[in-house]
Amino acid sequence: MRISNIRLQNFRNHTDTQVEWGAHMNVIIGQNGAGKTNLIDAIHYLCMSRSFVANSDRYVVNYDAPYFMIKGHFEGNIRSSFDVSCSYSRGEGKKIFVNESPLDRLSDLIGMVPVVVLSPGDKKLTSEGPKQRRSFIDSFISQISPRYLQDLMDFRKVRKQRNKLLQEFRGRREVLEAYLEPWNVQLVEYGSRIVAKRTEVLDQFQDFLAREYEVISGMRHKPHLEYQTFCEPSKKAETIEERYTAKLEDEIDHEIERELTLVGPHRDEIVFYLDDFELRKYGSQGQHRLFALSLKLAQLLYFSEELDDLPLFLLDDVFGDLDAQRTEVLLNALIEHAGQTFVTAANPIPFNDYITFDGEKNRKFEVTEGEVSRLQ
Numbered sequence: 001m002r003i004s005n006i007r008l009q010n011f012r013n014h015t016d017t018q019v020e021w022g023a024h025m026n027v028i029i030g031q032n033g034a035g036k037t038n039l040i041d042a043i044h045y046l047c048m049s050r051s052f053v054a055n056s057d058r059y060v061v062n063y064d065a066p067y068f069m070i071k072g073h074f075e076g077n078i079r080s081s082f083d084v085s086c087s088y089s090r091g092e093g094k095k096i097f098v099n100e101s102p103l104d105r106l107s108d109l110i111g112m113v114p115v116v117v118l119s120p121g122d123k124k125l126t127s128e129g130p131k132q133r134r135s136f137i138d139s140f141i142s143q144i145s146p147r148y149l150q151d152l153m154d155f156r157k158v159r160k161q162r163n164k165l166l167q168e169f170r171g172r173r174e175v176l177e178a179y180l181e182p183w184n185v186q187l188v189e190y191g192s193r194i195v196a197k198r199t200e201v202l203d204q205f206q207d208f209l210a211r212e213y214e215v216i217s218g219m220r221h222k223p224h225l226e227y228q229t230f231c232e233p234s235k236k237a238e239t240i241e242e243r244y245t246a247k248l249e250d251e252i253d254h255e256i257e258r259e260l261t262l263v264g265p266h267r268d269e270i271v272f273y274l275d276d277f278e279l280r281k282y283g284s285q286g287q288h289r290l291f292a293l294s295l296k297l298a299q300l301l302y303f304s305e306e307l308d309d310l311p312l313f314l315l316d317d318v319f320g321d322l323d324a325q326r327t328e329v330l331l332n333a334l335i336e337h338a339g340q341t342f343v344t345a346a347n348p349i350p351f352n353d354y355i356t357f358d359g360e361k362n363r364k365f366e367v368t369e370g371e372v373s374r375l376q
């Protein structure tokens with residue numbers, strides 16, 4: 001998959017920016033605060049309908065404007081040529097158009113242009129709580145399985161309804177249990193499929209991760225993921241359904257007490273290990289960085305094998321943290337294996353030693369105060 005051009009209007013400090021991208025490596029340099037991240041975040045909007053930096057579209061609209069607009073042209077193996085645009089205004093909210101036709105649901109965009117992002121925010125992925133890791137795996141699987149994304153959305157709706165009932169009928173147990181019953185059936189159906197899919201993908205992912213960690217770190221530590229859910233994981237949704245129903249029965253007293261749905265994949269954890277030690281508790285800063293990098297490279301490899309098209313790869317400010325040897329290994333890996341790639345950097349990195357900027361496949365840009373110019 002490739003994006004050949006993009007136009008940003010009123011997108012943070014880019015009031016009106018147009019870029020023609022190279023088909024392979026795109027390096028974007030510029031000082032801190034120039035607008036490099038904004039440029040690749042706009043690409044992310046066209047792939048995932050949201051920012052990888054801001055948690056609300058409101059912050060993305062230029063301070064002085066009432067709306068933002070992003071438009072890009074894509075070329076891929078399955079869908080050969082199409083436009084995606086994304087507009088947002090405070091009054092009308094966000095809209096996504098594919099070839100000028102509005103999408104009914106923003107989620108319909110997910111998977112159309114697969115994307116992998118590595119950014120400074122990924123520090124949280126290995127060092128903070130389970131929510132970060134659930135988001136990672138959800139975004140990962142949603143891009144390759146529309147069924148999974150639908151199950152996630154349905155599960156969320158059912159959980160919300162259940163929580164409402166648990167709050168409303170707290171003192172009336174019989175009525176509550178009668179009301180909960182149909183919702184439990186749905187909770188178990190969607191939740192079991194989510195757990196089964198997470199089990200399947202994480203299981204396959206282990207090998208990809210081990211391979212990438214070894215390449216990027218050059219170390220013999222073996223990375224490992226442990227999927228922890230409310231019952232013994234299984235790749236069969238029917239097997240989970242039985243366990244889920246039994247667990248819900250066991251936990252009903254606690255749920256009534258807490259007025260919350262306590263059993264389900266919304267409380268899953270994925271624990272990262274290097275050999276036998278838990279990364280979150282014992283890892284050095286460098287190990288965290290290399291682990292996060294390996295996770296994203298493994299995701300890239302997984303997508304490349306699973307899908308008929310290579311994903312876009314966005315690397316925001318990654319090279320500043322790497323030593324010379326890792327820089328070389330990573331750049332060589334990108335050049336050899338990655339599809340269209342976007343790299344931002346504020347520090348001087350010797351990109352020219354590794355990449356031939358031919359002005360076609362590989363291009364270099366500079367961003368200065370929201371203005372982009374092509375260097376090579």
Ligand SMILES: Nc1ncnc2c1ncn2[C@@H]1O[C@H](COP(=O)(O)OP(=O)(O)OP(=O)(O)O)[C@@H](O)[C@H]1O
Nearest residue numbers: 012013032033034035036037038059061062063346
């Ligand atoms: N809503 C907004 N309207 C206008 N400008 C904004 C808005 N939000 C952020 N900015 C500006 O965008 C710039 C930050 O852009 P960006 O994060 O892309 O920088 P960067 O080049 O990646 O910098 P760094 O190297 O520090 O990561 C800042 O100058 C900031 O003031």
